[in-house]
Amino acid sequence: MTQTIRVVLAEDQSMLRGALAALLSIEADVEVLGSFPDGELALQAVGKHRPEVLVADIEMPKMTGLELTARVKELYPDTHVLILTTFARPGYLRRALDAGASGYLLKDRPSEELADAVRRVSRGERVVDPQLASQIWNAEKDPLTDRERLILRRAGDGETTAGLARSLRLTEGTVRNYLSEAISKLGASSRFEAARIARSKGWL
Amino acid sequence: MTQTIRVVLAEDQSMLRGALAALLSIEADVEVLGSFPDGELALQAVGKHRPEVLVADIEMPKMTGLELTARVKELYPDTHVLILTTFARPGYLRRALDAGASGYLLKDRPSEELADAVRRVSRGERVVDPQLASQIWNAEKDPLTDRERLILRRAGDGETTAGLARSLRLTEGTVRNYLSEAISKLGASSRFEAARIARSKGWL
DNA sequence: GTGTCAGGATGACAGCTGTCATGCGTTCCT
């Protein structure tokens, strides 16, 4: 029998946090030491308990899972980090791995995979969704120029053509032209759709 | 000792679905008969098992939790429905209660409350977050007509004016007019902003 | 120095968007 795997959880949604703790506690070889709603509290807990594994969400208040991962690997490199997130964005995966995460698991994967992923990262293995892992290499890269990106972001937030032209000292035609370029590069059919697409790929 | 409470779960995010099932299964007086990723499958399961309680998310593919609630109360009125959602929107709560839901629990409530809420709705009690319950009374109510709501929802999803006109057998002018009405009622300045506002209040 | 290329900037133009005045049918008071 191998040693018990001690786990700390960081997840901001309370119901999911409790449910994940219950899910992991069922496993005989896993012990949940504590679960926390933000990165700062989780970091303290990791410092105190030095668990084998930290399971962390990305989008959390105070300190994101990505920052948390970096701090944990810096201060307590023996703790393996498993990122558990909704977002299948290659940009997040790349940043998670760069920060030193051992695993990256999506919330729409079956719950049976969680305990297995925890066991594998605890042994020092790397656990990444194969589909996502392949995406990271042939990920499309942002086709937008700086000007296009800036204008698309602000237009997507609801700023008007006239307002943008005024604040950037351009004519309205020019602003519309950048948007037109962005729309065409992204295969969208309106500025709003273009903004949605760009955001979903992490380009804005 | 009271009888076992039999539960069916409807939740589209796989990890949460499995974790909730684990959480409820820990309770000695609760039995999870099955858990399903969309409303249609959950409806079939309710028909087959006639559980005491259905725990349902709102935003799911194929059939939303609100539609599911209405269908369940129509076909199998003995099953009590507990809505479990991220969204503290009075509009959702009102529609859930109108559809016959017995409870409305937020995903950012502690996981300990879930089993308790399940027990209470199984006894026929009504379980609603007190803060949210008070909001429902002084909440603005949806100013949109059925036609306006339908068209705004689909326009917000990116359907074009021409496409909407075709599929609804209206002229483009008429479609634009409904959108114009909706925009004005919601204080927006474009169809997209109007859709965003309406969605945030749970009116779409 | 010359050619090439990408990004920035512009205005004309066709087509789409939101607004408004208007008409029609239903429902509900009085």
Place this chain on the structure above:
DNA sequence: AGGAACGCATGACAGCTGTCATCCTGACAC
């Protein structure tokens, strides 16, 4: 029955949106 209120439907119109052809500039290769 009359009429007020409401929702549904329409088309004309002004203004905004996205597209396109075009020009200018600076960076880079040869």
